Amino acid sequence: MKISEVKNVLIIGLGLLGGSYAKKLTAEGFKVKVITLNREDIDYAVKEGFIVEGSTEVDETLISEAQLIIFALYPHTFIEWVEQYGSLIKSGTVVTDVTGVKGCVVEKIQNMLPAGVEFISAHPMAGKDTSGVQNSDPEIFKKANYIVVPTNRNTPDAIRLCCELGRTLGFADISSLNVRQHDEMIAFLSQLTHCIAVSLMCANGDPNLVRYTGDSFRELTRIANINDEMWSELFLSNREALLSEMDGYRKAFDRLYDTIKNNDRETMREMMRLSSARRKTFNEGEKLI
């Protein structure tokens, strides 16, 4: 199936990401319907014109009409949903997701789905420090990365469809990692950075910081305002990889600490030059994307 052959899309879970997908896909001409928990969210989305209709029930007609189903749920809710209702999905449907961790999800889901239903996993690296469909906005995809996470059970056809979905959503770059690579990468790039921001904010209770701050603290702690339900689940679902990245980072931090303690200016400057060189490489890479 090509993206041009898809007409009916079903989004399950209408939050910040589900809503942003719905807005962009509707704008691109797809017929988007949803299944989600709250009636008000459906009413809002219908009124705003970015879904056709929706249900708070597990509606078999909505499920069987859809050629493409996108799950935008928390990892454990996603698994529970497919456990209970996965058998309702008809053969030929392609299923994808937005889940932030993959090791605890992808194999399970692929095992549970009926024959002829293919699950191709993806991680849109986009978000906001607010949640809910009211804050959804496909603009967040514009400078963001989209990672497709296939297994050896995926067909080239579904992988290509998933890449096309990323492009249709307007992501700046589409790439592919396997499950283990994805979870290690995300442990470092996303989970560790949230750990750092939370720790930094927990280390100092002075309510006047804002009067003395520069940009660096402001930027580092933007993500310290964190959805504790979602992120505790993400951290614990990727525990081994995250602990390993935290260890690696702590080693570097301790090395820098020692250079300061020992007045070892040369090693300190070496670390700073390494850091600068790597960040410059990163900047160059951004220009290419």
Add this chain to the structure above:
Amino acid sequence: MKISEVKNVLIIGLGLLGGSYAKKLTAEGFKVKVITLNREDIDYAVKEGFIVEGSTEVDETLISEAQLIIFALYPHTFIEWVEQYGSLIKSGTVVTDVTGVKGCVVEKIQNMLPAGVEFISAHPMAGKDTSGVQNSDPEIFKKANYIVVPTNRNTPDAIRLCCELGRTLGFADISSLNVRQHDEMIAFLSQLTHCIAVSLMCANGDPNLVRYTGDSFRELTRIANINDEMWSELFLSNREALLSEMDGYRKAFDRLYDTIKNNDRETMREMMRLSSARRKTFNEGEKLI
């Protein structure tokens, strides 16, 4: 002396900050001259019209004409300059600075200057990840904080003048801290955040991070491209305070690490809620500034 009585300003050191001061003060009608190391920087600034003239020599006329002298040098260069040439500054002149650490600077400078010359220290909390006068831009002051750092040897008159200078430069908020408070605050808000960014970048050499990154890593490591000469000096000049803030942060980070290791979801969520509450307080504070 009020800021309205100041006509001639001398800036010593024409880099990113010196240049940004020069641009804004010239735009506000002051007659700005400079003493700086490189002839090309002077020529550039004269050509661009944001200084009247400048010298690469320690020009006695420039020094004696100025009612207000602003030092925009590295801490040790600032101290060496005043040691060698401070006696040339005439009585009645007010001297200020932009130095990022104060404990190693303020008392020394106040002791060295001739009678009748008052040094009132200040820290503009603004910067960029580039350096040099060619990158100077007074726009960086607009959302930034300006901290005046008086000692018990300062007069109310000079403190007020220094606050007025901050306002004239266009800073969003002007506040005041004593030397010890300033150095502790800066150790936490600015130096620790740079330590974190450098450590994070040193912990992972994968050149493809940019393809998988989200905003959080991008924001946390913007400052990882760091001027190693300046920052190693700033870190070592504020060693005790910085080590202490690194210890405090490391304790919080280790606590979060343990919650993940022990699957202690409740303590983890408590830390995330504390972090979120503090960051919301910070956001509220920003709206007031």
